[in-house]
Amino acid sequence: MSFDPLDETNPSRPFQEPPIHADDTNPSVVVRHARLAQEEPHPHAEDTNPAPLEDTAPSLVMRRVNTRSTWRQAVGVLSLLGASLFTLATVWLMWADASQVPPPPTLAATSEVNLLPSPTTLDPTVDASPVNDADLPTLAPDFLASILAQPLVTPTGDPLEITANRFDPFTIIPDRPRNEVIQYTVKSGDTIEGIATQFNLKPESIVWANGAGIVESLPIGITLYIPPIDGVLYEHVGSKTLQEIASEYDLPDAYAIINSEYNTPLRGYFPNDVPPSGALLMLAGAQAYEVSFYDPVIVTEGGDAGATGTYVTFAPGEAGSCARVQNPGGGAFWTPPLNSYTWIRGFSGYHTGVDLAASVGTPISASNSGRVIFSGWNSWGYGYMVALAHGPFTSIYGHMSVVYVACGQDVGAGAIIGAVGNSGNSSGPHLHFEIRYNNQPQDPTISLAF
Numbered sequence: 001m002s003f004d005p006l007d008e009t010n011p012s013r014p015f016q017e018p019p020i021h022a023d024d025t026n027p028s029v030v031v032r033h034a035r036l037a038q039e040e041p042h043p044h045a046e047d048t049n050p051a052p053l054e055d056t057a058p059s060l061v062m063r064r065v066n067t068r069s070t071w072r073q074a075v076g077v078l079s080l081l082g083a084s085l086f087t088l089a090t091v092w093l094m095w096a097d098a099s100q101v102p103p104p105p106t107l108a109a110t111s112e113v114n115l116l117p118s119p120t121t122l123d124p125t126v127d128a129s130p131v132n133d134a135d136l137p138t139l140a141p142d143f144l145a146s147i148l149a150q151p152l153v154t155p156t157g158d159p160l161e162i163t164a165n166r167f168d169p170f171t172i173i174p175d176r177p178r179n180e181v182i183q184y185t186v187k188s189g190d191t192i193e194g195i196a197t198q199f200n201l202k203p204e205s206i207v208w209a210n211g212a213g214i215v216e217s218l219p220i221g222i223t224l225y226i227p228p229i230d231g232v233l234y235e236h237v238g239s240k241t242l243q244e245i246a247s248e249y250d251l252p253d254a255y256a257i258i259n260s261e262y263n264t265p266l267r268g269y270f271p272n273d274v275p276p277s278g279a280l281l282m283l284a285g286a287q288a289y290e291v292s293f294y295d296p297v298i299v300t301e302g303g304d305a306g307a308t309g310t311y312v313t314f315a316p317g318e319a320g321s322c323a324r325v326q327n328p329g330g331g332a333f334w335t336p337p338l339n340s341y342t343w344i345r346g347f348s349g350y351h352t353g354v355d356l357a358a359s360v361g362t363p364i365s366a367s368n369s370g371r372v373i374f375s376g377w378n379s380w381g382y383g384y385m386v387a388l389a390h391g392p393f394t395s396i397y398g399h400m401s402v403v404y405v406a407c408g409q410d411v412g413a414g415a416i417i418g419a420v421g422n423s424g425n426s427s428g429p430h431l432h433f434e435i436r437y438n439n440q441p442q443d444p445t446i447s448l449a450f
Contacts, residue, residue, distance in 0.1 A: 178228045179228050179261055179262055180228060180262075181209075181225055181226065181227055181228065181233065181280060181282070182225075182226050182228075183223050183224065183225060183226065184199075184223070184224045184226050185221060185222070185223055185224075186218055186219065186220055186221060186222050186223075186224060187220065188220050190218065190220075191218070192206050192207065192214060192215065192218065193380075195224065195226075199226050201226070201227065201229075201230055202230050203291070203380075203381070204230075204287070204288075204291045204381065204425060205227055205229075205230045205231060205232075205233075206224065206226070207291045208231075208232045208233060208288045208289075208291075209224070209225045209226070209227050209232075209233035210224050210225055212289070212291065212348075212351065215291065215352070225280075227282055228262055228282065229262065229282065229284050229285075230284070230285065231282060231283050231284040231285050231286045231287075232249060232282075232283040232286040232287065232288045233280060233281075233282060233283075234249075234280070234281045234282075234283050234286075235278065235279070235280055235281075236275045236276070236277060236278065236279045236280075236281060237277060237278070238277075239274055240274065241254070241271065241272050241273060241274055242254040242257055242258060242266070242269060242270075242271050242272075242273055242274075242275060243271035243272060245257065245275075245281070245283075246271075249283050249286035249287070249288070250286065250287070251283060251285075251286055253271065254270075254271035255271070256284075257281060257283060258270075258271075260282060260284055262282035262284060263281055263282060265279070266281075287427060289345070289351055290345070290351065290355065290381075290425060290426070290427065290432065291381055291425060296314075296315065296316075296439065297312060297313070297314050297373075297387075297394050297436065297439040298312065298313045298314075298316060299311070299312050299327070299439075300312075300313075300324065309326050309327070310326070310327045311324040311325060311326050311327065312324070312325055312326075312327050312373050312389050312394075313325070313373065314373045314374040314387045314389075314394070315374060315378060315380065315387075318374070318376075318377070318378050318379060318380070319376050319377045319378075319379075320374050320375050320376025320377050320378055320384075320385065321373075321374055321376075322372065322373050322374060322375065322407030322408060323407070325371055325372075325373045325389065325407065325408050326371075327371070327389050327391060328369075328370060328371045328389065328390075328391070328410065329390075329391045330390055330391035330392070330393070331368030331369040331370050331390040331391070331393070331413060332368065332369050332412075332413055333368065333413055334367055334368050334413075334447045334448050335365070335367055335368070335413050335414050335448075336367065336448055336450065337356075337364050337365055337366070337367045337395075337397060337431060337433050338356050338358055338362060338363075338364065338365075338420070338431060339363075339365075340358065340362070341356035341357060341358045341362075341431070342356070342357040342358070343355075343356065343357075343450060344356065344357050344430060346443075346445070347441075347442075347443040347444060347445070352434055352441035353396065353398075353432050353433050353434035353435075353441065353444060354432075354433055354444050354445070354450065355430050355431070355432055355433075356430055356431045356433060356450075357428065357429065357430040358420045358429065358430065358431065359420065359429060360401050360419070360420055360421055360422065360429045361401060361402075361419045361420065361421075362419060362420040362431075363416045363418075363419055363420075364397055364400065364416065364417055364418045364419060364420060364431060365413075365414045365415060365416055365417065366388055366395070366411045366412065366413055366414065366415045366417050367388075367395050367413065367433070367435075367448065368388070368390045368393070368395060368413050369390070369410075369411065369412045369413045370388035370389050370390040370393075370395065370410070370411060371388065371389050371408065371409070371410050371411075372386060372387070372388060372405045372406060372407055372408060372409045372410075372411065372417075373387050373388065373389045373394075373407070374386060374387035374407075375387075375403050375405055375406055375407055375409075376403065377423075378398070378424065381398075381424050381425035382396070382398035382399065382424050382425075382432065383398060383399045383400065383421070383422075383423025383424020383425070383426065384398075384399070384400040384401070384402070384403055384418070384421060384423045384424070385397055385398040385399070385400060385403075385424075386400070386403055386405060386417050386418055388411065388417075392437055392438050393435060393436065393437055394434075394435070394436040394439070395433070395434065395435055395436075396432075396433070396434040396435075396436070397417065397418060397431060397432075397433060398424060398431070398432035398433075398434075399420070399421055399422060399423050399424050399426045399429075399430060399431060399432050400418040400419060400420065400421045400423060400431075401418075401419050401420060401421025401422070401423065401429075402418055402419045402421070403417070403418045404416055404417055404418050404419075405417045405418070435447055
């Protein structure tokens, strides 16, 4: 039995290369045949009687090559033909449109161009006959009368002129609460009261933020601190804790300072902490020393109807200010205005008098003989008060509960002129007492022993 070297049904026999015939005139085909025999099984591997390999007919053992289907080639040819036809049609349409564009009209140099349409160009279907007024809508008589009754508004200035202010552009920003301290430069004509009104504050808040010295002198050009709210603008110096500062200014506790929206740098502090030196703290609602605003004493010579002498006026414009009162001259002697009192505060650069505490209704006596030049309400912080003229001296009695004397009245030393009260800028019942010499406040203890 002969052995077929390509028969793989007999695994016990090793695979062998097919013999190369010496008389083969095309050896490359035989080599290709041997390689294919290794790569894929013989077509007759499962036949029980396989036919012998025909080396002289190598086409019988070549691998089948798949070619593209005929219908796909036909589709490709048709697509190419359609694209070509579409391109040709597009070019023809573009050429036909360009050939139909009329040439631009040629205008003679001296001819006039009529821009209005010719009557022949109007649409014949449109009715060009005049409109009958009776066909138009009308206004109700009462509505027409109301329109005609409105007054004419004549615009001022050039209505076509638009003025742009780079410092105040068209954007309107509404007023919003201020929570920081700002600075203000004093101008000519400024007063503490006017500045306070401008920023919606009390005059005392302006003084407490800048010192009582501005009460006596407010020079033009100086810079003032303007707090955001009424209270005390406190500059911390020293080792006081926040709780000690709160107690000094009668605040509920230190958290009234720490949690204030005006003291955001203090977030995270505790009552026993010491704020940084030089820190500005806004103590909202707090009160500092009593401020006695410096009402002027105006001295004039001569009077009406040829009268002679010296006339004085205290705090002109105030409700309790008397008309020009003739100065009676110097008094006899000085006496304390209260028989019983408790000393609270003395004279200083920011406090123009002394404070003597007493019960409401305690009688107040004239400290020297003189004439009444002020009797009634004073808005500079004194409340109900009396001012007496004693030649070059003036004595002032503030925060009264009642006034017993009238303008121009002469009183002697020790005479009852009013009673202790708590009116005006006062933190409790007491008498604020001043002595001025030529309108300059001086320490009352120079003239009186308290």
